[in-house]
Amino acid sequence: MKSLSLTTRISLLFAVAAALVLLVTSYFLTQKVEAHFEEEDRIELNGKLELVRNLFTQASNSKTLDRLPQQLDDALVGHHGLAVVVTDATGNIWFATSGADFPGTLLQGCQARPATCTDGTLHQWVQNGVSHRGMAVSITAGSGGPYTVAVAQDIEHHALFMDTFRSVLGIAIALAALATAGLGWVVTRWGLLPLRQVTDTVAGISAERLGARLPSSGLPAELMPLTTAFNAMLARLDDSFRRLSEFSSNIAHELRTPISNLMTQTQVALSSARDKGEYKEVLYSSLEEYERMAQMVGDMLYLAQADNGLLTPGQESVNLGDETHGLFDYFEAWAEERGVSLALAGSATVPGDRLMLRRALSNLISNAIRHTPSGQTVRVSLAMHGDKAVVAVENPGPEIPAEHLPRLFDRFYRVDPSRQRKGDGAGLGLAIVKSIIDAHGGLIQVVSTRQATRFQLTLPALTG
Known part of the structure; x- marks a missing residue:
């Protein structure tokens, strides 16, 4: 019907x-x-x-x-x-x-x-x-x-x-109802003209025209909340489509490099007869590429779990000071090789998943070491502010332009996309950090100046 x-x-x-x-x-x-x-x-x-x-x-x-x-x-x-x-x-x-x-x-x-x-x-x-x-x-x-x-x-x-009076009234009521219906149809159609205009605009929106927006002026007050909400939805969709397009492009780019390396190494190894040591060297080189791809696939699966709400952190007591000391020991050799020193101040204890929080701290510390000039210090500070624990990882280095800061936690995003940083990862580390902090009900922020770049984590602290 x-x-x-x-x-x-x-x-x-x-x-x-x-x-x-x-x-x-x-x-x-x-x-x-x-x-x-x-x-x-x-x-x-x-x-x-x-x-x-x-x-x-x-x-x-x-x-x-x-x-x-x-x-x-x-x-x-x-x-x-x-x-x-x-x-x-x-x-x-x-x-x-x-x-x-x-x-x-x-x-x-x-x-x-x-x-x-x-x-x-x-x-x-x-x-x-x-x-x-x-x-x-x-x-x-x-x-x-x-x-x-x-x-x-x-x-x-x-x-x-x-009797005549009632008959006349009945006819008058019937005619008045019909006249009201007709006038109501005309008035309603005229009154709904802005809604039809909005409908025509919406009908013309497609994946290729997500930049279109509904008019925000000249509409009845009843349609303004709908227009505002719809434009906000379009903005989110436009941003999501853009990120999805970039994400697909970055996946293809990140996978192409190791696969190309593997193909080249294999072709070179097969081009002529080689001794056992040379084949072993090729296999070790291939293993590095496989490990790199495995790490990227593992990180992508981890982020997919975060997107679907499958990251459920535990609620054990985590001493962030002990975890940071452990990570300092782990990164000590690499930091010495780069001429970077590590410093920790303060203490904090939070409820959460120890392995997840350790992974988040590890990504931030490794990222800080990677971007710290030789002879400088990466500083980690821990503090308690009421029912919140604040963790700050700060490293000296070049300033990150302000337009890049909101997108640092996007997947595969790099401030300088032209740089091919072998061994630097696929650009998923900060995205993983954000997913872990979000799962713990916390907040992550970044501030960059000419002197240093500072990542700050705010997490719920233990109470009672």
Whole structure:
């Protein structure tokens, strides 16, 4: 089943809402008109009852009482649709106009309790298909009584008017609902024009046009949060596609070099007969390339685990000072070879995975040694600040331009991509450090000046 468009839905809702409002309004209007007619009939009937009551009050003796029917006839001349009946105390009809056909309960009720039948309660009934409205009261003549007087008014013209009134209202409501639906469709379509413009813009966005953005001005306030969120999503996608493209290119580049080396060495080894020592040297050289590729593949798998939330660090107590001392011992020979000294200050203990944190520190320290000029010192400082532990690895060396700092933790990213640094790794070390720190709920920052470059780790510390 095809779903309705938003324009059609809003138009129908407009029509339904308008119809409901008009129905409620017509209901109260109908009630008001009916109450008006009822009040008019009440006034008319009360006037006739007052006329009859005055005539009976003036009948002070039997002689004047005998002339009363004629006086009633004369008084009621010209009142079409009005019926009057008067009964005596025994229930016999004393006077009645033509067409006076009252329900028995109306007269009998007043005859049974004449002392209380004085308020003229309004009654309505249908007799022979004609609607009537009337009332009955008990009165006393000057020379006797009591008498029961009932007056009724033919209200068929009121009923016909109300039927016509209801029909006209029904037609008006139906036409108003249709008109509201039509106008609602036009207004809604015009009001949703900015949304269609946004849709057209979005439809034109592809992997090749991720730089396109939705307009951020001239839109209704309701669409501004959507536009802002969508533009932010496009920016993230654009950045992700760019990084993915660079990542693929870097993988191909990093794998091409060792594979090319392996092919060249193998071709040279096969080009002529060689002795056992030469073949052994070729195999050792190939082994270095294999180790390099294995290390890169292992690092990539590690980062893939981090991307999928599979790095779950333990919660043992890790003394960062002891781990740093151990790494200093490990890197001591390499540092001496490069003429770099190592220094540690402070202490800190954090909860986490010892091997993961040791790997993060190892990557930072090896990176610092690699970029420190001969005769300089790599400094590692540890400190506790409340519930945080701060680790700083600082090395003197050339300043890293500010535009490169935000991307230092990207995979395969190098500040100088033209340099082919054999033995320096594939550019995944800092990305691994960030993934480890993120897994521990920490933060990594880098600051570079002309004097030194400083990597700072902030980790949750042990509490209690």
